[in-house]
Amino acid sequence: MASTRRRGVSEERHANHERWLITYADLITLLLAFFVVMYSMSKADLAKFQQLQVAIQRAFxxxxxxxxxxxxxxxxxxxxxxxxxxxxxxxxxxxxxxxxxxxxxxxxxxxxxxxxxxxxxxxxxxxxxxxxxxxxxxxxxxxxxxxxxxxxxxxxxxxxxxxxxxxxxxxxxxxxxxxxxxxxxxxxxxxxxxxxxxxxxxxxxxxxxxxxxxxxxxxxxxxxxxxxxxxxxxxxxxxxxxxxxxxxxxxxxxxxxxxxx
Structure with missing residues (x-):
């Protein structure tokens, strides 16, 4: 009976030790999503600046x-x-x-x-x-x-x-x-x-x-x-x-x- 209780506590502690991996994985996913968004925004800005350059040339x-x-x-x-x-x-x-x-x-x-x-x-x-x-x-x-x-x-x-x-x-x-x-x-x-x-x-x-x-x-x-x-x-x-x-x-x-x- 005591052996079973110790085994249950050990398994619970082991599960608690691995719970941080879930938070870490979420954080990595969010960072990846953030950099993807930033990269896509920079590409869009580059395209807009290229359009602006063409507009300036045509205007003048x-x-x-x-x-x-x-x-x-x-x-x-x-x-x-x-x-x-x-x-x-x-x-x-x-x-x-x-x-x-x-x-x-x-x-x-x-x-x-x-x-x-x-x-x-x-x-x-x-x-x-x-x-x-x-x-x-x-x-x-x-x-x-x-x-x-x-x-x-x-x-x-x-x-x-x-x-x-x-x-x-x-x-x-x-x-x-x-x-x-x-x-x-x-x-x-x-x-x-x-x-x-x-x-x-x-x-x-x-x-x-x-x-x-x-x-x-x-x-x-x-x-x-x-x-x-x-x-x-x-x-x-x-x-x-x-x-x-x-x-x-x-x-x-x-x-x-x-x-x-």
């Missing part, structure tokens, strides 16, 4: 634009440029030809306005965040100043008409060389580059009539040079205003719909 009517630096356009629409920093990228997609042609027309119109000595200071092209219109040297401003030159108003009026063709936001970026301002109201290149960008924004809003909500200004001082500042020619190219037509944020409702779960 250009192909894939990779790399951070602008790609200049030559007379025949081919990529040109001598700066080592430029990462020339091929434009893919059927809609890029029309964009290139419109940029070339804009460049020709601006070159017809400015003096012949300044015509090398105009460059239009494409980079990963949109269309870039670069105005170098003294096309817009005298050295160390942030007041628009008289002929700069004609240039910016032409640029403003081009900007009116697009519904996208525009960022005006001011850049300088690495020489600090001397005998100017601006203590550093930060203030000078920002003041120049703001002067362009004010003109585009007040004189051309672009919606103020589309425009923003940024000053980068000497910290985003295109080329080395060791030569006079390099410093001229780095003293510039970039007018960037940003296409990424303006895919709008289509991108929002694609990103919704």
């Amino acid at each position: 009517n250009v192909g894939v634009l990779e790399g951070m630096d602008p790609t200049a356009l030559g007379a025949e629409g081919s990529a040109v440029g001598t700066e080592s920093e430029l990462q020339h990228q091929a434009l893919e997609g059927s809609g890029s030809g029309a964009v290139i042609e419109s940029l070339q027309q804009l460049q020709r119109r601006i070159e017809a306005i400015v003096p012949s000595d300044d015509r090398g200071g105009i460059q239009v092209g494409l980079r990963n965040d949109g269309i870039v219109i670069s105005l170098y040297g003294t096309i817009l401003f005298d050295s160390g100043q942030a007041k628009l030159r008289e002929d700069a108003r004609l240039v910016l009026t032409e640029v403003g008409r081009y900007l009116q063709q697009w519904p996208y936001p525009v960022r005006v970026e001011g850049h300088t060389d690495d020489i600090p301002p001397v005998d100017t109201p601006y203590p550093t290149n930060w203030e000078l580059s920002t003041a120049r960008a703001l002067a362009v924004v004010h003109f585009l809003v007040d004189q051309v009539g672009l919606p103020a909500e589309r425009l923003s200004a940024a000053g980068y001082a000497e910290h985003r040079p295109l080329v080395s500042n060791e030569t006079r020619e390099g410093r001229v190219r780095n003293r510039r205003v970039d007018i960037v037509i940003l296409h990424v944020p303006q895919v709008g409702d289509e991108s929002q719909a694609l990103m919704e779960p």
Whole structure:
């Protein structure tokens, strides 16, 4: 009788010792299910991002634009440029030809306005965040100043008409060389580059009539040079205003719909 009781207690204890395996198996099953769900969600997000990329390209009517630096356009629409920093990228997609042609027309119109000595200071092209219109040297401003030159108003009026063709936001970026301002109201290149960008924004809003909500200004001082500042020619190219037509944020409702779960 005592032997039977001890055998029953032993079997009960043995059963209790193995009960944790049930909980452990449930936990492993739940973890497996969790990782399966996470993996499936990541695959779905990748597909949505790919759809978003296509939507962005179609909305802006250009192909894939990779790399951070602008790609200049030559007379025949081919990529040109001598700066080592430029990462020339091929434009893919059927809609890029029309964009290139419109940029070339804009460049020709601006070159017809400015003096012949300044015509090398105009460059239009494409980079990963949109269309870039670069105005170098003294096309817009005298050295160390942030007041628009008289002929700069004609240039910016032409640029403003081009900007009116697009519904996208525009960022005006001011850049300088690495020489600090001397005998100017601006203590550093930060203030000078920002003041120049703001002067362009004010003109585009007040004189051309672009919606103020589309425009923003940024000053980068000497910290985003295109080329080395060791030569006079390099410093001229780095003293510039970039007018960037940003296409990424303006895919709008289509991108929002694609990103919704």
